[in-house]
Amino acid sequence: MNDTSNKPDSSRRDFLTKSGTVAGAAAIAPGVFLTTPAVAKPADEPITADKRWGILVDTNKCASNCDACVTACKEENGWGKSETHSNPEQQSQWIRKVEIRNKSTGFAATLPMMCQHCENPPCVDVCPTGASFKRKDGIVLVDKHICIGCRYCMMACPFKARSFIHEDLQDQLPWAPRGKGTVESCTLCVQRVDNDGTPACVEACSAENHNALIFGDLNDENSEISRELKKNDSIELRADLELNTGVRYRGI
Amino acid sequence: MKLALNYREIEGKSTGFWVLLGGLGLLSALAFFAFLYMEHSGHHVTGMNNQIVWGIPHVFAIFLIVAASGALNVASIGTVFGKPLYKPLGRLSGLLAIALLLGGLLVLVLDLGHPDRLIVAMTYYNFKSIFAWNIILYNGFLAITIVYLWFMMERKMNKYYRAAGTFAFVWRLILTTGTGSIFGWLVARQAYDMAMLAPMFIIMSFAYGLAIFILVLMAAYKWTERPLGDAVLFRLKNLLGVFIAAVLYFVMVYHLSNLYATEHHGVERFILMDGGIYTKLFWIVQIFIGSLLPLAMVYHPSIGKSRPAIATASLLVIIGGFAQVYVLLLGGQAYPLDIFPGYEVVNSSFFDGVVNSYSPSIWEITLGIGGVAVALLMVTVAVRVLRFLPETLADDAIDPHAAKAD
Amino acid sequence: MSYASVVRRITGLLFAALLLLPLAASAEEEAENLPFSDLTMTEPDRHFSATEECVAPEDEMRRNHMNYILHQRDDTMYEGIRTPRYSLEECINCHAATDDQGEYLPVNAPNQFCSSCHTYASVSIDCFQCHATKPVRASRLNGASSGKAPYPANGPVAGSLRHETLPVLVSEGNAQ
Numbered sequence: 052m053n054d055t056s057n058k059p060d061s062s063r064r065d066f067l068t069k070s071g072t073v074a075g076a077a078a079i080a081p082g083v084f085l086t087t088p089a090v091a092k093p094a095d096e097p098i099t100a101d102k103r104w105g106i107l108v109d110t111n112k113c114a115s116n117c118d119a120c121v122t123a124c125k126e127e128n129g130w131g132k133s134e135t136h137s138n139p140e141q142q143s144q145w146i147r148k149v150e151i152r153n154k155s156t157g158f159a160a161t162l163p164m165m166c167q168h169c170e171n172p173p174c175v176d177v178c179p180t181g182a183s184f185k186r187k188d189g190i191v192l193v194d195k196h197i198c199i200g201c202r203y204c205m206m207a208c209p210f211k212a213r214s215f216i217h218e219d220l221q222d223q224l225p226w227a228p229r230g231k232g233t234v235e236s237c238t239l240c241v242q243r244v245d246n247d248g249t250p251a252c253v254e255a256c257s258a259e260n261h262n263a264l265i266f267g268d269l270n271d272e273n274s275e276i277s278r279e280l281k282k283n284d285s286i287e288l289r290a291d292l293e294l295n296t297g298v299r300y301r302g303i
Numbered sequence: 304m305k306l307a308l309n310y311r312e313i314e315g316k317s318t319g320f321w322v323l324l325g326g327l328g329l330l331s332a333l334a335f336f337a338f339l340y341m342e343h344s345g346h347h348v349t350g351m352n353n354q355i356v357w358g359i360p361h362v363f364a365i366f367l368i369v370a371a372s373g374a375l376n377v378a379s380i381g382t383v384f385g386k387p388l389y390k391p392l393g394r395l396s397g398l399l400a401i402a403l404l405l406g407g408l409l410v411l412v413l414d415l416g417h418p419d420r421l422i423v424a425m426t427y428y429n430f431k432s433i434f435a436w437n438i439i440l441y442n443g444f445l446a447i448t449i450v451y452l453w454f455m456m457e458r459k460m461n462k463y464y465r466a467a468g469t470f471a472f473v474w475r476l477i478l479t480t481g482t483g484s485i486f487g488w489l490v491a492r493q494a495y496d497m498a499m500l501a502p503m504f505i506i507m508s509f510a511y512g513l514a515i516f517i518l519v520l521m522a523a524y525k526w527t528e529r530p531l532g533d534a535v536l537f538r539l540k541n542l543l544g545v546f547i548a549a550v551l552y553f554v555m556v557y558h559l560s561n562l563y564a565t566e567h568h569g570v571e572r573f574i575l576m577d578g579g580i581y582t583k584l585f586w587i588v589q590i591f592i593g594s595l596l597p598l599a600m601v602y603h604p605s606i607g608k609s610r611p612a613i614a615t616a617s618l619l620v621i622i623g624g625f626a627q628v629y630v631l632l633l634g635g636q637a638y639p640l641d642i643f644p645g646y647e648v649v650n651s652s653f654f655d656g657v658v659n660s661y662s663p664s665i666w667e668i669t670l671g672i673g674g675v676a677v678a679l680l681m682v683t684v685a686v687r688v689l690r691f692l693p694e695t696l697a698d699d700a701i702d703p704h705a706a707k708a709d
Numbered sequence: 710m711s712y713a714s715v716v717r718r719i720t721g722l723l724f725a726a727l728l729l730l731p732l733a734a735s736a737e738e739e740a741e742n743l744p745f746s747d748l749t750m751t752e753p754d755r756h757f758s759a760t761e762e763c764v765a766p767e768d769e770m771r772r773n774h775m776n777y778i779l780h781q782r783d784d785t786m787y788e789g790i791r792t793p794r795y796s797l798e799e800c801i802n803c804h805a806a807t808d809d810q811g812e813y814l815p816v817n818a819p820n821q822f823c824s825s826c827h828t829y830a831s832v833s834i835d836c837f838q839c840h841a842t843k844p845v846r847a848s849r850l851n852g853a854s855s856g857k858a859p860y861p862a863n864g865p866v867a868g869s870l871r872h873e874t875l876p877v878l879v880s881e882g883n884a885q
Contacts, residue, residue: 092789094793096790097784097788097790098788098789121652134347137347138347140352140354140355141346141347143353144353144652147651147652147653147655148650148651148652149648149650150648150649150651151643151646151647151649152646152647152649153645153646154646155645164642164651164653164655173490173491175429176431176432177433177434177488177489178432179424179428179432179434179435180423180424180427180428180429181427181429181432182427184787186787192786194786194787195839196786197420197423198417198420199415199416199417199421199423199424200415200416200417200420201434202356202357202416203432203434203485205356206489206491206492207489207490207491209490209640209642210642211353211354211640211642211653213353214353215346216345217345217346217349218344218345218347220838220839222841223839224841225798225840225845226846228839228840228841229839230840231345231416231838232345232346232415232416232417232838233416233417234416241789242791245791288643291644292491303643419835
């Protein structure tokens with residue numbers, strides 16, 4: 052090779068450019084394909100069964116003197132304030148903090164309890180009118196337009212997730228209608244989820260920097276919740292009933 | 304030998320009749336006002352809450368509905384099994400079945416959170432729900448029994464009444480199975496979730512229905528001064544004894560099965576030992592007063608032949624039946640749900656892990672009693688207006704052979 | 710026809726006309742009486758003329774509004790479709806009236822929008838046992854803002870708590 056000129060070596064430059072491009076593409080491409088950008092569902096599009104919403108509760112991170120999730124749920128959905136005639140056992144409770152202790156080992160834990168949004172919900176099976184139903188994306192709701200207030204779903208729920216409204220209500224929030232004589236429970240903040248948001252309890256727990264609640268799409272392998280569920284052990288409550296709940300707990 | 308039996312309406316002119324009508328009407332009216340109050344204010348005026356979801360109204364409703372199905376038993380024995388002694392009692396049996404069912408359904412519907420949406424319950428069905436099936440079964444039972452009565456009471460339709468009676472018999476077995484399954488198919492609660500509850504409810508229906516039938520029969524014949532012979536009455540009371548024994552058997556198997564499974568020890572200990580009011584109601588009222596005592600009375604050689612004793616025994620069975628439904632329904636709810644097996648709940652704002660208490664309000668009790676009153680009111684009016692009761696049930700009119708052989 | 714009967718007829722007609730006079734007078738006023746009744750229909754705060762429609766022309770709305778609402782409620786509950794056009798919340802955002810102080814009146818209060826026609830037609834509705842009766846969020850329809858509602862329509866997420874509000878509420882809750 053007779054190349055004593057000071058011309059830049061085009062073949063080496065080409066090689067570096069090309070390999071650099073390929074390397075760069077190889078580095079970025081997985082990012083492009085693996086993470087799907089979060090796109091808000093358009094308001095006029097129906098939900099599909101592609102997603103299944105769930106929550107992972109890490110009881111190790113849940114603080115026993117904190118109930119930010121309960122307060123946030125009350126503010127978002129408007130319960131816990133206007134039921135002045137009902138006694139405490141009659142008042143609604145969509146989410147509650149429970150402290151438990153293992154009878155044999157003495158291990159203590161604290162955790163929030165709400166509707167578990169089962170895949171095979173007993174409440175949906177027993178509702179005579181079909182008012183208690185499961186949406187395609189896994190959220191279990193009560194259609195209060197056809198709820199006759201028989202409370203059979205409350206008898207059937209293994210988690211006592213449902214509440215009956217015992218008095219007339221005023222000043223309901225427009226995004227969370229609730230009324231006398233019907234049954235209600237945690238809606239997984241469906242009004243937020245449909246607009247690409249997260250439930251109020253999850254948001255509150257993050258705001259408090261406990262991060263004990265993770266919300267996400269259980270059908271998406273790459274969502275944070277799926278990755279966490281795959282990495283560390285978690286359980287369903289009352290797993291013996293084989294309900295395949297959408298809410299799972301870690302640390303108990 | 305064909306027995307000519309004459310059915311006649313009761314006279315219905317005596318003071319006693321009007322007092323009875325007035326009293327039952329007053330109780331029904333009070334129940335109606337109690338319903339209006341509960342529906343207007345909301346259930347916060349009742350003793351029911353998010354922990355004890357079904358209360359006294361449901362105890363009354365379930366008792367009446369179960370008894371209604373059993374009340375048809377007498378007619379079925381006459382029609383389906385061909386026993387001649389029961390045939391004259393068929394019309395009253397059908398009437399009582401309809402009346403008790405309507406009384407029970409009335410209480411159930413009026414206690415709903417949205418009784419105005421009854422039409423929704425009759426048009427939107429979730430066929431996986433046994434409750435929805437029960438709505439269809441109850442309405443069907445009413446229709447079938449009315450047809451059965453019609454066939455029994457109209458001469459030219461008499462040839463079809465066997466078919467209607469058999470159909471009604473099968474239908475009400477399915478209905479009572481459905482009623483028992485309302486509880487038996489609840490996987491969540493330790494006291495329910497047992498397939499045996501369905502046949503147990505069938506046997507309970509036999510006992511309660513017959514006890515109510517005997518009382519109504521005795522009262523109707525005594526107050527209208529029509530003869531009621533021993534042949535009929537003793538047959539019925541012996542049958543009642545059989546049914547009481549059968550109920551005792553089912554209760555025993557239910558508890559023995561639960562006691563065997565360690566996971567159900569909690570609720571068994573609660574009902575049988577620790578449950579306070581529920582334990583007392585179970586042992587004293589359901590078992591002793593409601594089953595053992597009437598069983599002894601009915602089969603005692605001399606006591607069992609006295610009319611006051613038979614009436615008392617029937618009444619005790621009814622009281623025991625109420626206690627049984629109360630213990631099952633309310634005891635099953637009072638005992639806390641075991642959401643975290645192996646753990647105890649230290650603290651919860653929603654009363655997890657604690658025994659729930661229930662104190663019924665006057666409104667619920669009035670509504671429940673009103674259901675009974677409406678049922679009895681219907682029977683009283685019906686026997687006055689139509690020919691349900693035979694003129695005589697004396698031994699020689701019913702069965703000449705029985706009169707001779709004593 | 711006899712003279713007497715003609716006189717009777719004309720007197721009758723004049724009498725009837727006299728009776729109808731108040732109707733003619735009140736036709737000029739803002740709140741018109743519904744026929745044969747002293748119920749008035751409250752005009753909504755936001756007015757659309759007969760040609761410019763919001764959701765649908767007026768007579769179509771009068772005849773079919775219940776069908777739109779019934780259809781939309783199933784779409785929202787079961788399919789998660791939350792379009793503003795037939796949303797009950799948006800109906801209230803437009804049709805709720807304010808009192809002299811500028812406070813919203815419940816839309817099902819006597820003589821307010823829903824009640825006036827419904828009382829007249831004797832059709833009872835139980836929507837407001839559960840649904841809010843006053844505007845809480847600004848309307849998303851036609852891009853217009855009702856301006857008086859507490860929350861803006863295009864907040865971060867509809868109905869979300871703002872992050873600065875949450876710590877205050879939590880500390881209040883803990884203090885109790």
